[in-house]
Amino acid sequence: MSATISTSDYISDFSRFIAASPSSYHAAAEAGRRLDEAGFTRLSESEQWPTSPGGRYVIRDGAIIAWVQPETADKDTPFRILGAHTDSPGFKLKPKPTIGSNGWLQAGVEVYGGPLLNSWLDRELELAGRLVTQDGAEFLVRTGPFLRIPQLAIHLDRDANSGLTLDRQRHTAPVFGVGDDGQADLIAHLAMLAGVEADEVAGYDILTADTNPPARFGLEDSLFAAGRMDNLSSVFAGLNALISHSDAGEADSAGNISVLAAFDHEELGSESRSGASGPLLDDVLTRIGAGLGATATDRLRAYAESWCLSSDAGHSVHPNYAEKHDPANRPVAGGGPLLKINANQRYATDAHGAALWSRACAAAGAEYQEFVSNNTVPCGSTIGPLTATRLGIRTVDVGVPLLSMHSARELAHVDDLWALAAAVRMFFAGV
Template identity: 40%
Template sequence: MTAREHVRDLLDFIDASPSPWHAVATIEQRLQASQFQRIQESDSWSLVPGGRYYVIRDDSSIAAFAIGKQDLAETGFKILGAHTDSPSLRVKPQPVLDSDKLLRLAVEVYGGPILATFTDRDLSLAGRVAYQESDGRIASRLLRFDEPLLRLPNLAIHMNRGVNEDGLKLKKQAELPLIFSASVEQQLPADRFKQLLERASGIATEQILSWELNVYDTQKGAFWGDDQLFYADSQLDNLASCHAGLSALLDDNALNSGNTLVCAFFDHEEIGSESCKGAAGSFLPDVLERIANSIGNKPDDFRRALANSFMVSADMAHAYHPNFPSSYEPGHKVIVNQGPVIKVNVNHRYASECVSEATFIRICQQAEVPYQKYAHHGDLPCGSTIGPIASAKLGIRSVDVGSPMWAMHSLRESAGVLDHLYMIQALRGFFSSR
């Protein structure tokens, strides 16, 4: 596939995944198409060399793995970590606000989105509902409204004269509720909302008990620029890394390498990873230990496997923006379409250290892929990733990398077409290397 074809597939992947729950469902479909078998955490595992498996925790975190034919204790795991969630707005449990003949939905900020980018967009809802089945069991189901359902209109400049000088500032409690309908006197607002959920999910309103709903942009991803070497979509941070990792995992050379390969895609990175399915939880350690146990490794062999393992934490990187040169560290301006970025921070906000950096550089060199290095501006606080969290829990040497992008945490982010292919090629090389 060409670089453009890979990005076209990425845009389709993102457009099918308007929430972390949908992202895992999309990943699952692709895994099943490559003969990966779903196994349950509640079952006993019986894994075989050459087998392909995946396990899902609470609908929005997934670990896919291929069992290698080499001695696991000697060769270790090759792990790719990324995250399925993106900064967004989430619907509150009692969301309907009825005033001034309009219905609005109350929302809460999830993570650190650029709130101004949600204004004047064609927004809708996607997520999951929990409901009671006829036998009393609790189940969940995905739902999605494809059509624009919500809007956050800007205040006219005549009433906000300083917006172009001071920037758009939105009060999270009072100014974020989203308009979704006109008020109808004959109908209770709460009933109107539950009917919306019934329409999208196919579940009767009396069965619906709770929900988790993500606000998303209905505009599809697109190529842009005079030479079409850039692309834009929502959730590039971090579904682009998930797509690159999954594409590398499903490559024939990787699957036939004899290595034990793991792709772990976590929810809740944007809010700190402290959950049962986040990178700070037990999900990845549980999966790795059960793999080792199932193929007959002793406890000491599992520890040896961890000592011989390597993890690539893939999360998007800050591309240099020429309109704002003072925001970047001199000498560390990473450029779009110039290759994967190795992210370095001496306070270990990224997991990279000199040996793991060198390891990834060698991978790029062998794959004939260019690479770049990033350090954050000294006067600005640095973000973090799942890398330091997962690496600390497991004691595995790790490196933090990502493709450069603009407008991180905007509802409409941008990146370079060539970089996505470069990242896939580098990760293929990682999975296939001896």
């Protein structure tokens, strides 16, 4: 991010990024498009990689890794890695996805990750993801507003406001029309949108996304609501910071190789070829090192001086459920990005990581806040401990405070979003 970009400009661009990224596959493609515009070069994993300096990236399924290799890089130059993820909770199309009941056409879906199910009710949703044809070609596709999961009227469930319980099989199938399921074919509709023949489609990874556009609102337009901020808020912050870092010519003076690693499948546990528990990051770092002439020992030396910022959304204190938060550590929206801490290593932050984050935020002119869970409310985890365990690279967990995490539409403060990107750029600059 350039030193002159305003919060308003940053949020406007972030809104465009979210709108272009209804699935992890779209998010990786949009990040790649922006990197292309910034002069980065896309590489194929099956080809020989150049060893000269420059900005480069690879896309594997719904994940993207981008980096800037400076002129000064050598065989034991350390890495500065911003780790994030491109996927979000929601629903995914099952095989034989066109179903129906009582005159309604419905989509057969499976719950993806851990969404707040009730937040998906009565919203205009779209289908988005990828189709793969018989010859292995991949096509991104999205429908725009197309489906809705209708809630049962209060007249038919007088106890709904006392406790709503949704059966994941019976109550979450969205409607997209009326008629007999033999009269419609969801995959054929998606194939038509992608410009391919329906009988050529051999596989698909299609998910739901909310179509309501991002919005600023509240006092002085300080609040920001959108879908998939967990974790596009971190993906975009890292992407913006990496491009700005490259454009400003900071790479040679930073003393490191700056990397954005945006993985897929974090919401499922990260155990996939494009997830943080898979080999993707190690593969890329190994190939970068090999291009610089690094031996296995040189690579370990580089890792010993490297850092990873695991950036994932965290929890702002909820004004209506304050008892769910730690009584002494209550991060508020607008108070700055989070430093996430957990005694049981659900987050990877330690004292050295806290000092690093303090330096990065100070250099960016940003405040930050500590987050730790209430002892009776176990916290989730992130890619941070996974990356630290796989590679032995020192890792610190950070992120933007949100309300309504894992809702179809989450809430943040615009200042926190901007400050995260500013601090990440200082991290890339080597503070």
